[in-house]
Amino acid sequence: MSMAGTVEEGGGSLHQRILSDISEKILSGAWAPGHRIPFEHELSVQYNCSRMTVNKALSQLAKAGLIERRRRSGSFVRRPQSQAAVLEIHDIRIEVEALGLPYRYERVARHKRRSSAGDRALLELGVAGPVLALECGHFAGERPFAHEQRLINLTAVPEAADEEFVATAPGPWLIGRVPWSEAEHRIRAVAADRHIAAALDIETGAPCLVVERRTWSAEHPVTHVRFTYAAESHTLVARFRPQG
Amino acid sequence: MSMAGTVEEGGGSLHQRILSDISEKILSGAWAPGHRIPFEHELSVQYNCSRMTVNKALSQLAKAGLIERRRRSGSFVRRPQSQAAVLEIHDIRIEVEALGLPYRYERVARHKRRSSAGDRALLELGVAGPVLALECGHFAGERPFAHEQRLINLTAVPEAADEEFVATAPGPWLIGRVPWSEAEHRIRAVAADRHIAAALDIETGAPCLVVERRTWSAEHPVTHVRFTYAAESHTLVARFRPQG
DNA sequence: TAGTGGTCTAGACCACGAG
DNA sequence: TCGTGGTCTAGACCACTAG
Numbered sequence A, B: 001m002s003m004a005g006t007v008e009e010g011g012g013s014l015h016q017r018i019l020s021d022i023s024e025k026i027l028s029g030a031w032a033p034g035h036r037i038p039f040e041h042e043l044s045v046q047y048n049c050s051r052m053t054v055n056k057a058l059s060q061l062a063k064a065g066l067i068e069r070r071r072r073s074g075s076f077v078r079r080p081q082s083q084a085a086v087l088e089i090h091d092i093r094i095e096v097e098a099l100g101l102p103y104r105y106e107r108v109a110r111h112k113r114r115s116s117a118g119d120r121a122l123l124e125l126g127v128a129g130p131v132l133a134l135e136c137g138h139f140a141g142e143r144p145f146a147h148e149q150r151l152i153n154l155t156a157v158p159e160a161a162d163e164e165f166v167a168t169a170p171g172p173w174l175i176g177r178v179p180w181s182e183a184e185h186r187i188r189a190v191a192a193d194r195h196i197a198a199a200l201d202i203e204t205g206a207p208c209l210v211v212e213r214r215t216w217s218a219e220h221p222v223t224h225v226r227f228t229y230a231a232e233s234h235t236l237v238a239r240f241r242p243q244g
Numbered sequence C: 001t002a003g004t005g006g007t008c009t010a011g012a013c014c015a016c017g018a019g
Numbered sequence D: 001t002c003g004t005g006g007t008c009t010a011g012a013c014c015a016c017t018a019g
Helices: A016-026 A038-044 A051-064 A092-098 A117-121 A158-162 A170-175 A196-198 B014-027 B040-047 B051-063 B092-099 B117-123 B158-160 B170-175 B193-199
Strands: A067-070 A074-077 A083-086 A103-114 A128-138 A143-153 A181-189 A207-217 A221-232 A236-242 B067-070 B074-077 B086-088 B103-114 B132-141 B143-153 B183-191 B208-219 B220-230 B236-240
Touching: A016 A051, A016 B117, A038 A051, A051 A067, A051 B220, A067 B117, A074 B208, A092 A103, A092 A128, A092 A143, A117 A128, A117 A143, A117 A221, A117 B051, A117 B143, A143 A170, A143 A196, A158 A170, A158 B132, A170 A221, A181 B183, A196 B143, B014 B051, B051 B074, B086 B193, B092 B132, B092 B143, B103 B117, B117 B132, B117 B143, B117 B220, B143 B170, B170 B220, B193 B220
Parallel strands: none
Antiparallel strands: A067 A074, A083 A236, A083 B086, A103 A128, A128 A143, A143 A221, A181 A207, A181 B208, A181 B236, A207 A221, A207 B183, A236 B183, B067 B074, B086 B236, B103 B132, B132 B143, B143 B220, B183 B208, B208 B220
């Protein structure tokens, strides 16, 4: 039962049942960290199945981080892992509409330029090239909800050069067009400077949550975006399980 | 090569090379969303291997969310997924030491009590029971780094009742003892109140990053902890891939 | 050196679901 | 109906490493 949900019902398949049995032992504490799990051939006897079937279960457990496998020694329950969270990051429109408020998007500024040193630092871009710099507002009802500052690497996404982003926010536009292979978030608290304070209609120095995201596609930097939220308007929530 | 890192070097194993080849096709856009991937038996001919080997690669791609598999129809490239982030959250000691600063822990307060209504709300606890309330400081050098406010559900972790937490911080103590099966984070920016301002040696009203974490073990609430960081002292960083 | 996990094979049967 | 993926088998060889 303990893995229900993590594994979609240990249901029909045998390797899932093996996986489920073992992870229950681990999560319940019956098998403490360091405990040696039965060898593959032992489990294949115990479950009356081939070693491949056991291997499939144990490989998944290893990939999930619950156990560690060592040749010649066996498989061992790992110490509780450094925590890994699965953080869902929704489209801001959906976020606003979930609050029951009307969503409005506004493009504040758009500049096409050759990347400055600062742009290249944000994008982790090695060489100079054209970028698109955008500034956008996201509103919930009449109130500013989030302020967006974005750079798009036009070398990676040349078709963005022709987009005005007046009607469509760059986030959804990119998501529907560029498959991303890797991303990085930086989340921090800052005091609002005058520019942000004006954009969010709050006082200078008021606390804000900043979420920065860098995205890569096949190792090419695609975009850097900084969302700034007034403190009271936004909480990031992440619900997760060990080693997803 | 585009998957280098996702798969630790498509290196030796054939199923990893198959996986790597296909994901490169997808991430590069050569195979657009909706594109039908060759059948398992076709790939097994193409790579001159057994269907099991192909199946292993395609199963991983499906689990990673890059493709969708339908019986009788084949396997298809999925549309870009909703974003999911893996957020690593380290032990504060490790975080501080990574900055090259000496770490110091200090227990500020400890109260054992019957859970109040507020405690039960924080722990998402249905019934009243004993809890341990802790307040702790984490220092980097001489400077306060983070302030910790924690509740431990003594019904779930009775042995914590006898711990003073003077030498050991509750985080590492719990992690080494209670396997967690689920957790929830809430991350937000706040203005420091007087209590926090004094604890972190900052001014009242200064922006702070608050990370709250609730943890469950086998569906029993274990602990609720709130870490407060002065804005300039802390950034959460999360690097991740689609559908982890 | 011997035993473990890592990988792969060449089959097999079944469930599902599109036609 | 019948081709697809889902699962499993009973072997095999190899790489790594603890003793």
